[in-house]
Amino acid sequence: MVILGILGTQEIIFILIIVLILFGAKKIPELMKGLGRGVKEFKDGMNGIEGKNEVKNEDPQNPSEPKNESPS
Numbered sequence: 001m002v003i004l005g006i007l008g009t010q011e012i013i014f015i016l017i018i019v020l021i022l023f024g025a026k027k028i029p030e031l032m033k034g035l036g037r038g039v040k041e042f043k044d045g046m047n048g049i050e051g052k053n054e055v056k057n058e059d060p061q062n063p064s065e066p067k068n069e070s071p072s
Helices: 002-006 009-023 028-046
Strands: none
Touching (some): 009 028
């Protein structure tokens, strides 16, 4: 990563201290967990893996579930 090559040790420590002050020690693990979950979903999306809540219809002529038609 080019960014880590530009930033020195002091700059990285300074950024971490600012993040700690802004978010607090209790909130950082929650933020990292959410970030990790987002990265995992992004990678799964790039690989074409569908989420649990998504239903992909491969054949539009033969749907696997009946369509919900509302009465008019």
